[in-house]
Amino acid sequence: MLERAQVWLVDDLVSPEMTCYASPGTHVEWVGKRGGRCSVSQDRILQLTLMHAMAGKEVARVKGGDPLLFGRGGEEAAFLRGHGIAVEVVNGISSGTAAAQALGVALTHRAHCHGVSFVTAHTQDHGAPDWRALAASGTTLMIYMGMSRLAGIRDGLLAAGMRPDMPAAVVMHAGDKRQRCWTGTLAVLEGALATGLASPAVILVGEVLTDAKGGQDASG
Amino acid sequence: MLERAQVWLVDDLVSPEMTCYASPGTHVEWVGKRGGRCSVSQDRILQLTLMHAMAGKEVARVKGGDPLLFGRGGEEAAFLRGHGIAVEVVNGISSGTAAAQALGVALTHRAHCHGVSFVTAHTQDHGAPDWRALAASGTTLMIYMGMSRLAGIRDGLLAAGMRPDMPAAVVMHAGDKRQRCWTGTLAVLEGALATGLASPAVILVGEVLTDAKGGQDASG
Secondary structure, three states, rough: OOOOOOOOEOOOOOOOOHHOOOOOEEEEOOOOOOOOOOOHHHHHHHHHHHHHHHHOOOEEEOOOOOOOOOOOOHHHHHHHHHHOOOOOOOOOOHHHHHHHHHHHOOOOOOOOOOOOEEEEEEOOOOOOHHHHHHHHHOOEEEOOOHHHHHHHHHHHHOEEEEOOOOOOEEOOOOOOOOOEEEEHHHHOOOOHHHOOOOEEEEEOHHHHHHHHHHHOOOOO | OOOOOOOOEOOOOHHHHHHHHHOOOEEEEOOOOOOOOOOOOHHHHHHHHHHHOOOOEEEEEEEEOOOOOOOHHHHHHHHHHHHHHHHOOOOOOOHHHHHHHHHHHOOOOOOOEEEEEEEEEOOOOOOOHHHHHHHHHHOEEEOOOHHHHHHHHHHHHHHOOOOOOOEEEEEEEOOOOOOOOEEEEHHOHHHHHHHHOOOOOEEEHHHHHOOOOOOOOOOO
């Protein structure tokens, strides 16, 4: 599918080396919304995708992670289908599961929990998730887009009754060679920032992290 | 890695066609814990893996889904590392995200929710998950190993205050060619059984399923 596409519209979370899988002559355009590159709005991405598709091109929207888990893949697919464009979605490895691999932990060890909740700290209405309900659920917490809200996450979970020494971890660039890990506890969650970790990163909180591989770099 | 391994120990949830990726001469052994094939206990699987590894073989434990999400990959890796065996874990596509792809929905559409909770209805102590906390969390619910407990799941979520017409779905054999889907509402969740759906399947409950592709087979 990637080899067949004449146009690639690529998010910033994708590793640059991915582009070596594009066939010669492919139009490769980075449309990331973060960091050093020129920012492209979500509306502009939709219009670009539609424009290339209407021109008869096969377009690959290349995203990091899984497009159906905080990837806005659902919105983009719905928009395109609404314009009569055929869409095929391919699953990927979300940074949350890649982070578990990096830390050497299972997200759902049956001795510890019933499951895992993937939540975003950055919501459409700018409110916080219901930390009380999430803490009460007893699931491992995997928090996306939370690096600018570490204090709020810590305070929310402590106020919800979670113990300060609950194991926690942060994994930056999970699953690619820039990957870096921090391990600690809920009480000192902001310590991840002091070691230089920053967005894009996922934050993990829960008993399953008791045996997580620590250090600033646990990729080995 | 799969081509290099001299021994494959394969779970039943793996598609049979996967074995065509084994190199000639590979010892391929099915060690599934369900269905028609001879049942192999988890202890026996651990011992088999260890035995082949101690004999100097490179062993691939081939699992369906992601080994760190209800896959017992954490337990198996910990056991082997405890015996001095080097282990490398490779992420996979969990049936939950494959189910979202099958249904044409995003698990975390930002208009609907803060995230998604992956939980098992079948726990070590045979207790149920905290349906009240999970319902209060406002996350999409993705329930594994729940097909024999559909009435209990429905009753638990209704008692937790979830509305009877909350959209729900069941996807059997998510991500392989045997895939079948059912869509409906929480109140009639048991209807999935009447259409012939059975384990292995995942159960989805939440607003994001409002636009799910319905029918008994939505694989197209």
